[in-house]
């Protein structure tokens with residue numbers, strides 16, 4: 001349940017606030033924290049921002065991103081209020097959990113339905129598309145002015161959590177929020193370019209290598225298969241993370257229902273990213289090789305040679321595909337669109 005009044009009261013009673021984001025931060029947890037920093041500034045309150053892990057490069061342009069510190073940098077500082085944003089579980093705070101004991105009270109704003117309300121004041125709404133839409137509602141209720149800077153922070157959260165307004169969770173509130181942000185002077189095209197379109201040169205060169213390796217295998221060639229060798233990474237000057245979304249290009253090919261990208265990581269291990277369109281699943285395929293993830297986006301880390309491991313995994317995916325086709329043979333064809341191809345594996 002959203003507790004706008006409870007959060008407002010907690011913030012009003014705090015001179016200093018310790019704002020924490022979740023581990024492996026994304027646009028929503030960072031955007032929420034940075035917006036809260038600016039909101040508290042307007043309210044004449046002091047705040048510090050913490051996150052256990054490094055802020056992703058493409059979020060560093062957000063106002064205040066350079067202020068985010070690692071929890072061990074806090075020293076002996078104490079605060080009136082601990083505030084976590086977009087943190088579904090206390091374990092997702094990582095090292096930031098220790099900061100809780102340095103604060104007199106605790107509060108949180110989050111949109112994960114699984115959240116067990118670990119703070120004293122909890123504003124949680126599992127139906128909200130992003131924590132940032134909750135922050136917008138919160139600041140409006142507190143009479144804080146929506147500046148272009150706050151609008152940028154909130155946009156980062158709403159756009160990333162809705163898959164740039166394409167996932168099913170993209171509700172009317174998300175679009176209404178966009179109306180407010182635009183009215184407040186959000187430079188939409190400019191930020192969209194940084195968040196969703198711009199790629200580094202190594203990333204684009206690596207994508208070229210992956211596309212060159214693309215083959216269509218399995219039953220009726222409906223599995224898109226790509227591989228990247230150590231040599232590919234080295235010649236493109238690319239890191240493993242530059243290949244993170246490449247598998248989606250395979251899945252987004254017309255007629256493809258499953259996709260896999262195999263890569264040789266610099267630690268000598270192999271990493272496989274698996275994707276499928278609904279109703280096909282890949283987390284069960286990944287589990288057979290010690291991996292896991294979501295139904296339509298899973299990963300495997302293993303040892304071996306890239307070519308033979310790829311063959312084995314594609315074989316298991318093809319088996320899955322044929323099984324599914326056998327099951328639906330006597331029924332009319334189902335709608336196999338609606339995949340969330342851009343989901344991450346964790």
Ligand SMILES: [Mn+2]
Pocket residue numbers: 028029086111130131161
């Ligand atoms: Mn979120």
